[in-house]
Amino acid sequence: MDEPTKRSNELEQAMSKILVVGGGGVLGLFLGWLVVKYGDWFQHIGWLLVIGGGAALLYAIYGYLQTRSIPSFPVTCPYCNQDTEFTAPPVRDFACDHCMKLVQIENGKVVDAKQIKCPNCGSMQRISARATTGICEECNREMNVSKAQRVVAVDENAPHELVLTGVGRHPDRVIMILESMLSLNRLDVKKLLETLPIVLFTNITKRKAEMTRFELVEAGAITEIRPLAQAQAEEAPDWLKLPPT
Ligand SMILES: [Zn+2]
Ligand SMILES: [Zn+2]
Structure with missing residues (x-):
């Protein structure tokens, strides 16, 4: 299977097609109207342009209405808690639309993030629960998670x-x-x-x-x-x- 498709990408592709077809339709209608009005004995060509333009415009409107039925599977990013929408449940790791971090998928589920304390600067960082190293966002230095003594997991619900x-x-x-x-x-x-x-x-x-x-x-x-x-x-x-x- 390919990379999971983000709904925003699919929507963008559909919209650019709709704009081309719809724009062509409007242009056809306009040219057709000009020819019918001023074209003397070209009238039948004018009418053909009007019909073709109208059809293209209707097709674009239909395509636009179709985009609403693109399925949406929102996936919540474990780092920033914002949703990235997919057209189907993602099966591979993907980059979050909001924080650009790599969200890992395992068996169709998001790998949760754990909170650790950066051993270099002491700031709290969220990294994948599967990762053994990470880069601190505060000080940009590498954090080695396996050296558990230096890295303290913090449970927000600890008594x-x-x-x-x-x-x-x-x-x-x-x-x-x-x-x-x-x-x-x-x-x-x-x-x-x-x-x-x-x-x-x-x-x-x-x-x-x-x-x-x-x-x-x-x-x-x-x-x-x-x-x-x-x-x-x-x-x-x-x-x-x-x-x-
Ligand atoms: Zn995110
Ligand atoms: Zn740090």
Whole structure:
């Protein structure tokens, strides 16, 4: 089988044909009209041109309507998340229409991308899950994925915890926020704050933790977001420990 056909290419080809045929049709109609009007005894040639031009124009319109029924199989690029449309499901690797990266196809499916940290500049990069090397878009240096020690895969859904380490310069504002955030009364919050640092939320995504702490940080509180694996290694405060079952 050939390279998978992109719908945009097919559409472009169809449109250029339609423009040639349609343009010829319009020209034929115009010339025919001129001849019929001023051609004296050439009239029959004029009418032939009008009929031919009209037919070509109709054919072009028909062709244009046909392009709407070109089938569409959108494939989402794992790097930029935008769709490239095909006329049939792609069976070979293809270059994404939007980011120009090579999207790999395996058994009719897109090979997913993984996120890695560039060992040279530290920026997050997406590369094919099948690749063993890649070029960093930030620093243009080669990243060797097989040297797993230097490259850290990052799971966006990895559990984190949000820890309050200090109340800052406006403890009253922080206490008020904590009251509603934790559904506790003022006294309980104050008691809680005597044992800083405290874990406010655990087992949440980093994103959620960042969203949650926004209000606190704005009020001057000092917080920390820790990945849970690391946090578990430390001793949990007494009040957080589960009662024996
Ligand atoms: Zn892309
Ligand atoms: Zn880099």
